[in-house]
Amino acid sequence: MRKPLLGLLLSVFAGLACAADVTLVTAARIHTMDARQPTAEALAYDDSGRILAVGTRAELQRRYPNAKHLDVGTATVVPGLIDAHAHVSGLGMTRLTADLVGARDKADVIARLRAFERELPQGAWLIGRGWDQNDWPDKRFPTAADLDAAFPQRPVWLERVDGHAGWANTAAMRAVKRDLRGDWQPDGGRIERTANGEPTGIFIDAAMALIDQARPPLDEATAERALVLGMQEAVAHGLTGIHDAGINLAELQRYRRLADRNALPLRITAMAAGDGDALAFLCEHGLYRHPGGRLQMRTVKVYADGALGSRGAALLADYSDDAGNRGLMLTSPADLARIAARAKQCGVQAATHGIGDRGNREILDAYARVLGNDARGDHRWRIEHAQVLALDDLARFAELGVIASMQPTHATSDMPWAEDRVGPERIVGAYAWRQLRDRGARLALGSDAPVESIDPRLGLYAAVARADAEGQPVGGWRPQEKLTNFEALRGFTLDAAYAGFAEHDVGSLAVGKRADFVVLAEDPLAAEAAALRKLTVLATYVDGKPVFQRQQAK
Numbered sequence: 001m002r003k004p005l006l007g008l009l010l011s012v013f014a015g016l017a018c019a020a021d022v023t024l025v026t027a028a029r030i031h032t033m034d035a036r037q038p039t040a041e042a043l044a045y046d047d048s049g050r051i052l053a054v055g056t057r058a059e060l061q062r063r064y065p066n067a068k069h070l071d072v073g074t075a076t077v078v079p080g081l082i083d084a085h086a087h088v089s090g091l092g093m094t095r096l097t098a099d100l101v102g103a104r105d106k107a108d109v110i111a112r113l114r115a116f117e118r119e120l121p122q123g124a125w126l127i128g129r130g131w132d133q134n135d136w137p138d139k140r141f142p143t144a145a146d147l148d149a150a151f152p153q154r155p156v157w158l159e160r161v162d163g164h165a166g167w168a169n170t171a172a173m174r175a176v177k178r179d180l181r182g183d184w185q186p187d188g189g190r191i192e193r194t195a196n197g198e199p200t201g202i203f204i205d206a207a208m209a210l211i212d213q214a215r216p217p218l219d220e221a222t223a224e225r226a227l228v229l230g231m232q233e234a235v236a237h238g239l240t241g242i243h244d245a246g247i248n249l250a251e252l253q254r255y256r257r258l259a260d261r262n263a264l265p266l267r268i269t270a271m272a273a274g275d276g277d278a279l280a281f282l283c284e285h286g287l288y289r290h291p292g293g294r295l296q297m298r299t300v301k302v303y304a305d306g307a308l309g310s311r312g313a314a315l316l317a318d319y320s321d322d323a324g325n326r327g328l329m330l331t332s333p334a335d336l337a338r339i340a341a342r343a344k345q346c347g348v349q350a351a352t353h354g355i356g357d358r359g360n361r362e363i364l365d366a367y368a369r370v371l372g373n374d375a376r377g378d379h380r381w382r383i384e385h386a387q388v389l390a391l392d393d394l395a396r397f398a399e400l401g402v403i404a405s406m407q408p409t410h411a412t413s414d415m416p417w418a419e420d421r422v423g424p425e426r427i428v429g430a431y432a433w434r435q436l437r438d439r440g441a442r443l444a445l446g447s448d449a450p451v452e453s454i455d456p457r458l459g460l461y462a463a464v465a466r467a468d469a470e471g472q473p474v475g476g477w478r479p480q481e482k483l484t485n486f487e488a489l490r491g492f493t494l495d496a497a498y499a500g501f502a503e504h505d506v507g508s509l510a511v512g513k514r515a516d517f518v519v520l521a522e523d524p525l526a527a528e529a530a531a532l533r534k535l536t537v538l539a540t541y542v543d544g545k546p547v548f549q550r551q552q553a554k
Contacts, residue, residue, distance in 0.1 A: 049543030080240025092226030098128030144201030305359030
């Protein structure tokens with residue numbers, strides 16, 4: 001009996017010796033998202049931020065009597081929330097440019113631009129983002145003339161809320177070296193023109209590059225500042241991870257420099273932007289992971305088609321409200337297959353933007369062709385948005401092992417006009433979360449910020465209620481597609497982690513995983529749908545260290 005007793009004593013002494021390096025978190029409830037132990041009262045983690053134990057308060061206090069104690073009282077702890085699709089630089093830039101989100105009409109846009117212009121130096125471009133003509137009394141696209149009266153000399157360039165269309169004034173169009181008149185169109189884009197061939201000031205999808213290339217480039221300090229601001233905004237809303245959906249090599253290097261300085265407050269899973277320099281880097285050097293553990297790139301993001309709001313999403317038949325228009329394929333079917341094949345050869349995960357039913361079908365066809373017999377393997381290829389699907393294509397996600405990376409707030413933003421675009425038959429396969437999930441597809445949820453708010457509480461609410469902030473329509477829009485509170489939370493935790501090949505480190509609270517967690521004043525799994533919008537984020541922890549703490553009222 002002496003040897004087992006000696007071993008037990010040594011184990012106890014070792015536990016006491018290292019207890020000073022252990023933090024014990026206790027809460028009214030901990031939702032672990034771990035099927036083996038769904039709820040707990042306490043968790044312990046070491047100084048490196050690795051979870052040592054999950055269990056009852058009494059049990060862990062007995063095991064770690066000298067641990068540092070963090071008691072959050074009546075609050076609820078959940079795994080760190082992960083946004084499976086956002087644009088961090090774009091989010092940060094909303095703090096550095098004119099904010100047009102929620103503008104009521106063109107007059108409101110002009111008023112906001114005039115207020116923002118007061119801080120601009122002479123000659124600088126006036127940049128903004130967030131307008132949406134679908135929310136205005138006059139739902140037609142605006143024109144350059146609407147801007148010229150207020151800004152005759154200063155170039156103005158305003159991105160639509162979805163990032164798939166832009167609105168320029170005449171001064172901005174004059175900066176483009178190519179003649180914008182005529183009937184020519186850029187591949188994968190469209191310049192809106194009058195009947196006599198004059199550009200109206202609206203540039204859709206790939207046509208936006210004509211203005212973007214005429215703009216003065218961002219200086220490096222501003223570009224890095226945008227990343228920092230975007231990440232700060234994220235952690236304040238309970239996010240411990242973001243899948244940054246499409247960056248180039250220069251932006252990866254910015255992230256690397258921040259990671260080298262220990263200046264990443266959350267985990268970034270970056271996607272290479274198309275068949276460009278970042279994908280070439282991955283193919284040459286292999287999948288990237290920073291030694292600090294908060295930055296990785298192992299995915300390529302491609303755009304198949306445009307957006308529904310600007311009628312650039314590729315449809316199998318005409319838009320119901322625009323006869324003769326079937327949208328735009330931004331990447332040809334042949335190139336979709338070619339890039340997917342390159343991704344497979346390089347061991348890179350493919351993630352492709354698909355909005356319209358044709359865009360999504362072309363992606364699924366390309367994936368099926370390239371994956372072949374490997375479709376049943378652990379490739380975790382994704383379709384970003386999967387927004388409007390032909391009913392015949394719903395089951396193909398699970399069959400091909402394709403993750404549906406979806407954004408719940410897109411449905412609640414688009415519901416006033418989405419059926420106008422696609423009609424009553426095609427809307428049945430749109431924003432079809434329940435149909436996809438019930439057919440076996442995995443849903444990774446996100447926001448697409450800055451297209452929508454980065455706040456995951458709004459995503460949880462939209463997923464569960466399918467209603468706007470006022471609870472309209474009563475009962476929810478197409479309520480048969482609602483998710484449960486648990487399914488919505490899983491989409492922002494474990495399933496988002498799985499989509500980033502990170503489920504062994506994050507996404508649930510279990511022994512051996514990282515201590516990434518959020519402290520909420522309320523219980524999101526017990527809350528009524530309307531209360532999900534107003535959950536109180538008390539603190540956000542990454543690797544067991546606070547990266548956001550709510551200021552207490554004085």
